[in-house]
Amino acid sequence: MSFSANSGVVAESWEIRIEKEADIIAVRQLVRELTREHKFDQFVAAALTTAASELSRNVWVHAKSGVARIGVLRGERIGLELSFVDKGPGIADLQKALAGGYSTANSLGLGLSGTKRLVDEFHIETETGLGTTIVIRKWKKDF
Amino acid sequence: MPSGGIPILRIGHTLLATIQLDLHDTVVDAFQSDVLEEMERTGADGLIIDISALESVDSYVARMLSNTGKMAKLMGAETVIVGMRPAVAATLVRMGYFMTGIRTALSLEEGLEIQASRSKDGRRSEIP
Numbered sequence: 001m002s003f004s005a006n007s008g009v010v011a012e013s014w015e016i017r018i019e020k021e022a023d024i025i026a027v028r029q030l031v032r033e034l035t036r037e038h039k040f041d042q043f044v045a046a047a048l049t050t051a052a053s054e055l056s057r058n059v060w061v062h063a064k065s066g067v068a069r070i071g072v073l074r075g076e077r078i079g080l081e082l083s084f085v086d087k088g089p090g091i092a093d094l095q096k097a098l099a100g101g102y103s104t105a106n107s108l109g110l111g112l113s114g115t116k117r118l119v120d121e122f123h124i125e126t127e128t129g130l131g132t133t134i135v136i137r138k139w140k141k142d143f
Numbered sequence: 144m145p146s147g148g149i150p151i152l153r154i155g156h157t158l159l160a161t162i163q164l165d166l167h168d169t170v171v172d173a174f175q176s177d178v179l180e181e182m183e184r185t186g187a188d189g190l191i192i193d194i195s196a197l198e199s200v201d202s203y204v205a206r207m208l209s210n211t212g213k214m215a216k217l218m219g220a221e222t223v224i225v226g227m228r229p230a231v232a233a234t235l236v237r238m239g240y241f242m243t244g245i246r247t248a249l250s251l252e253e254g255l256e257i258q259a260s261r262s263k264d265g266r267r268s269e270i271p
Contacts, residue, residue: 025165032198046199046230047237053201100239111202114238 008075018066018086024056027068031080034070038078040140047118048080048138054111055084055134063088063131079120079139087131094126149174151181157189157258158182159251163196171204175211179218188220189258193251195226205240212244221261223247225254 016027031052035045052068059066066086073079091097091112100113116122121137148170152159158181160174178190192208194200200208212222222245235242248254 021168025167028199029165042198042228042230043233046228046234049199050201050234050238053199053203057201057203114202114240117237117239118234 008073008077008079010071010081011074013069013071016068016070018056018059018068018084019064021060023068024053024060027056027070028053030070031082034072034080038072038140044138044141048082051115051118051136051138052082054115055082055136058111059084059086059088062086073137073139077139077142079137081135081137083133083135085131085133090128090130090132091124091126092128094124098124148177151177153181153185153187154255155259156187157191157255158185158187159191159193161193161196164198166204168203171207175207175214178211179214182215182218182220189261190215190220190222191251191254191258192222192224192245193226193254194224194231195228195251197231198228200231200235202238202240205235205242209242209244212242216244221246221258223254223257225249225251 014030016023016030018024018027028049032045032049035048040048052070056068059068063086066084066088069083069085071081073081097112098116115136119136119138121135123135124132126132149160149162149166158178160178162174181187182190190211192211194208197204208224212224215222224242224245224247226249227247246257248257
């Protein structure tokens with residue numbers, strides 16, 4: 001995975017293991033705290049917090065175990081980079097999942113396609129039987 | 144009233160539930176059954192869910208709210224969700240999540256007025 005040259009570097013980062021349901025909340029709270037600390041507006045903050053919640057939940061529901069890494073990006077602008085890595089079952093039909101093709105009863109489909117629309121950058125690597133890695137970035141909006 | 148979970152108050156024929164921040168999924172699930180049981184116990188035909196404390200709502204919570212509304216409807220109750228923050232509304236629309244089974248109002252006051260106006264139509268039965 002490669003990013004554009006101006007995307008900034010991860011200045012500080014945290015790691016939270018996702019192994020129980022409460023860890024989803026821990027990830028969400030850390031993201032929320034960072035958006036407050038760096039004064040993101042409520043819309044960007046909510047998008048990041050929601051994306052963090054969706055992706056953490058996917059790890060918990062489908063892989064039962066994984067890692068969330070949260071980093072503050074510093075460059076021309078401030079942003080957050082969130083990555084979620086698991087060694088779960090992987091996503092069998094990625095295109096379908098990203099298009100929101102799974103039924104609404106399946107939390108995976110809706111979460112992925114919806115989350116993609118909330119963030120500025122969305123990168124995913126997945127392989128059946130090996131696991132999934134998702135990296136998202138969203139920048140603070142200065143008006 | 145159920146303990147350890149989301150407080151559910153009764154105002155006339157209406158139940159009012161106020162959701163606080165950062166719910167564990169188990170609290171979310173318990174809320175749904177608590178509300179329905181309280182509805183049966185009191186005979187309430189209206190439900191107001193106040194989400195003004197929520198700064199974000201993910202698809203899991205949105206689905207729970209929607210399903211609770213549909214379940215309440217099967218029991219003869221209308222559900223109004225109040226206090227949705229701008230960022231929550233924006234996020235839900237951007238995610239493409241459309242909540243059915245519920246209607247919304249901006250304030251708790253407006254939600255109470257909506258529930259109260261339903262009784263004026265004479266659709267409500269006598270208080271047991």
